[in-house]
Amino acid sequence: MKHIISLLMENEAGALSRVAGLFSARAYNIESLTVAPTEDPTLSRMTIVTSGSDDVIEQIIKQLNKLIDVVKVLDLNDGKFIERELMLVKVKATGAFREEMKRMCDIFRGRIIDVADGSFTIELTGSGTKLDAFIESLDKAAILETVRTGASGIGRGDRILKI
Amino acid sequence: MTNPTITGAEIVIRCLNEEKVKFVFGYPGGAVLHIYDEIYKQNGFKHILVRHEQAAVHAADAFSRATGEVGVALVTSGPGATNAVTGIATAYMDSIPLVVISGQVPVPAIGMDAFQEVDMVGITRPCVKHNFLVKDVKDIAATMKKAFYIAASGRPGPVVVDIPKDITAHLAEYIYPKSVEMRSYSPVLKGHSGQIKKAVKLLLEAKRPMIYTGGGLVLGDAAPELVKLARALNYPVTNTLMGLGGYPATDSQFVGMLGMHGSYEANMAMQNCDVLIAVGARFDDRVIGNPKHFDVKGRTIIHIDVDPSSISKRVKVDVPIVGHVQSVLREMNDVLAAEHANAKPNIADWWKQINEWRAVKSMVYQNSTEVIKPQYVIEKLWEVTKGDAYVTSDVGQHQMWAAQYYKFDKPRRWINSGGLGTMGVGLPYAMGCQFADKHAQVACVTGEGSIQMNIQELSTCAQYGLPIKVILLNNRYLGMVRQWQEFFYENRYSESYMDSLPDFVKLAESYGHVGMQITKPGDVEGALKEAFAKKDKFVFMDFITDQDENVFPMIPNGAGLSEMILGKEK
Numbered sequence: 001m002k003h004i005i006s007l008l009m010e011n012e013a014g015a016l017s018r019v020a021g022l023f024s025a026r027a028y029n030i031e032s033l034t035v036a037p038t039e040d041p042t043l044s045r046m047t048i049v050t051s052g053s054d055d056v057i058e059q060i061i062k063q064l065n066k067l068i069d070v071v072k073v074l075d076l077n078d079g080k081f082i083e084r085e086l087m088l089v090k091v092k093a094t095g096a097f098r099e100e101m102k103r104m105c106d107i108f109r110g111r112i113i114d115v116a117d118g119s120f121t122i123e124l125t126g127s128g129t130k131l132d133a134f135i136e137s138l139d140k141a142a143i144l145e146t147v148r149t150g151a152s153g154i155g156r157g158d159r160i161l162k163i
Numbered sequence: 164m165t166n167p168t169i170t171g172a173e174i175v176i177r178c179l180n181e182e183k184v185k186f187v188f189g190y191p192g193g194a195v196l197h198i199y200d201e202i203y204k205q206n207g208f209k210h211i212l213v214r215h216e217q218a219a220v221h222a223a224d225a226f227s228r229a230t231g232e233v234g235v236a237l238v239t240s241g242p243g244a245t246n247a248v249t250g251i252a253t254a255y256m257d258s259i260p261l262v263v264i265s266g267q268v269p270v271p272a273i274g275m276d277a278f279q280e281v282d283m284v285g286i287t288r289p290c291v292k293h294n295f296l297v298k299d300v301k302d303i304a305a306t307m308k309k310a311f312y313i314a315a316s317g318r319p320g321p322v323v324v325d326i327p328k329d330i331t332a333h334l335a336e337y338i339y340p341k342s343v344e345m346r347s348y349s350p351v352l353k354g355h356s357g358q359i360k361k362a363v364k365l366l367l368e369a370k371r372p373m374i375y376t377g378g379g380l381v382l383g384d385a386a387p388e389l390v391k392l393a394r395a396l397n398y399p400v401t402n403t404l405m406g407l408g409g410y411p412a413t414d415s416q417f418v419g420m421l422g423m424h425g426s427y428e429a430n431m432a433m434q435n436c437d438v439l440i441a442v443g444a445r446f447d448d449r450v451i452g453n454p455k456h457f458d459v460k461g462r463t464i465i466h467i468d469v470d471p472s473s474i475s476k477r478v479k480v481d482v483p484i485v486g487h488v489q490s491v492l493r494e495m496n497d498v499l500a501a502e503h504a505n506a507k508p509n510i511a512d513w514w515k516q517i518n519e520w521r522a523v524k525s526m527v528y529q530n531s532t533e534v535i536k537p538q539y540v541i542e543k544l545w546e547v548t549k550g551d552a553y554v555t556s557d558v559g560q561h562q563m564w565a566a567q568y569y570k571f572d573k574p575r576r577w578i579n580s581g582g583l584g585t586m587g588v589g590l591p592y593a594m595g596c597q598f599a600d601k602h603a604q605v606a607c608v609t610g611e612g613s614i615q616m617n618i619q620e621l622s623t624c625a626q627y628g629l630p631i632k633v634i635l636l637n638n639r640y641l642g643m644v645r646q647w648q649e650f651f652y653e654n655r656y657s658e659s660y661m662d663s664l665p666d667f668v669k670l671a672e673s674y675g676h677v678g679m680q681i682t683k684p685g686d687v688e689g690a691l692k693e694a695f696a697k698k699d700k701f702v703f704m705d706f707i708t709d710q711d712e713n714v715f716p717m718i719p720n721g722a723g724l725s726e727m728i729l730g731k732e733k
Contacts, residue, residue, distance in 0.1 A: 070347055071346055
């Protein structure tokens with residue numbers, strides 16, 4: 001099953017490679033991984049999207065906790081949470097395509113952030129499945145380029161990951 | 164008023180003295196010259212010059228295994244650092260606390276493919292508990308303090324501190340922190356009281372209980388607590404390869420080592436027990452074989468370990484107890500005494516069953532008057548040393564025979580590479596033990612394959628006058644490889660024959676040591692007595708042993724605990 005794991009770690013050189021190295025050394029899946037400093041510049045927050053059986057996920061959490069630089073680990077799937085990902089898509093926008101693209105973008109509540117002679121660049125935010133759905137609904141031949149940030153997640157209500 | 168400033172190199176030395184380090188095992192080179200210059204000027208610790216960096220780390224590792232203190236090694240950048248990696252990985256797999264200081268090229272040269280540059284932090288990341296690259300002289304002291312703290316606390320392990328050369332020349336005030344507080348690292352020490360009570364209750368209700376302890380019990384210095392618990396309950400005890408000495412091998416409750424080459428009774432009891440308590444052990448592949456086969460017979464498992472990630476990793480555990488093994492066992496003994504003082508568990512039927520398994524005598528071998536049997540050498544070694552030696556081994560058949568036939572009654576006496584299985588550790592391990600206890604009897608049980616992997620250390624032994632006794636079980640084969648080829652590759656002995664061996668007697672003598680070759684079974688005991696009587700001499704004993712002897716019992720790779728192959732003679 002897919003899990004979104006959030007963690008806080010010391011914002012130090014090499015900390016990211018310790019996490020990435022752990023996943024490859026122990027053959028855990030990694031679907032996406034995002035990291036950036038938090039409001040406290042000594043801490044980084046990382047979101048890892050992974051998948052595996054309950055036993056594997058349990059080991060992943062334990063192994064992450066074992067890394068000396070990792071301060072706190074939270075499996076967001078243990079409770080209610082919100083997941084968001086940002087995607088930029090460059091699509092062909094010529095002739096009749098131009099109107100069609102504009103309409104699809106509106107349906108998915110995206111924004112066109114760059115307009116060129118033959119193309120639009122659309123910005124879209126949402127859960128991974130929403131972004132997948134948008135891609136699905138486009139004509140494959142119309143997609144020139146896509147870039148996704150990987151998921152970020154946060155617990156709902158008073159589920160707070162903080163030290 | 165501010166303190167005077169000193170160089171980074173001097174700070175390193177002061178930190179080591181602050182940690183009361185007695186020995187630093189190392190080898191000099193360009194990037195650590197400033198540090199070596201400060202070593203020249205100090206007398207807080209003794210520096211031991213090895214002949215290869217791998218041996219420096221192994222010797223520091225053995226010093227730690229023998230004493231419980233943090234071992235320290237010092238190597239230069241580049242090849243010095245990479246030579247140390249095998250030693251670091253060996254210590255990591257067996258959870259041995261080490262601080263390895265490696266030199267690095269100057270900070271401005273990092274990433275420039277400089278002479279003798281290697282990304283030590285990157286290379287060692289998967290085989291250290293933690294590592295540091297110090298980029299500011301002001302950080303050296305705090306980093307060293309953290310390194311020693313991380314290495315020794317929780318589940319111990321090696322920590323690498325990589326220090327660029329220019330940093331060791333820069334000046335800073337010396338302030339050694341009194342203590343370490345890390346928000347990201349605080350190992351759990353005390354076990355959960357509710358879980359401990361539950362565990363005691365389960366143990367008392369058991370009909371077929373089993374106590375299984377590993378290297379964690381030895382590292383956690385919890386042998387006395389285990390003996391107390393086991394004796395109070397009168398339950399059978401088995402030790403893993405890493406756990407030997409955790410429970411006295413000559414005690415009647417001890418059923419021998421378990422695992423791939425464990426005793427029949429230990430493996431059968433492990434497979435058939437109804438309540439199992441695992442202490443500082445991790446159910447690894449060489450211990451329980453195939454976990455699916457192990458699961459077939461259901462049992463309730465209590466697992467005490469300081470590392471939560473060791474629990475329910477290969478085998479699902481019913482009562483996990485995370486904590487320092489010594490503290491948890493102590494609390495279990497207290498609960499037993501306070502709340503169950505009158506409990507007298509009756510497991511006579513279980514002991515009857517175990518004794519029937521014992522009667523199989525899985526460790527009996529066919530002795531010979533013609534050719535030296537390796538098992539016989541180990542039995543005699545045990546007798547001659549009165550079971551009180553530090554025994555180090557390399558990796559292979561001789562390692563298993565040493566584990567099977569030397570009865571370890573004390574913890575920290577059996578020193579071997581269980582996890583990584585590193586050939587070549589035996590001689591440097593013996594050095595570490597002899598430095599730990601200069602009057603002790605230290606025997607290095609080895610094979611002619613393994614000993615040649617670090618044979619250059621004969622020179623180090625000569626330099627420091629180490630009276631080690633090398634027990635070479637020379638069968639002219641890479642014995643364990645040959646055994647697997649005999650069993651699983653239809654006797655195709657691919658590259659497992661050891662040709663062109665040196666004359667070990669002359670080789671030892673060339674370093675100023677005593678060399679002996681023993682070819683007849685009748686001479687084994689006398690030769691061992693003669694060697695150990697030479698209390699101040701390094702003696703290299705080349706025992707020419709049976710070429711075809713195999714290690715039994717054996718559980719084939721991937722099979723279950725009750726699927727042992729017993730010896731040919733049975």
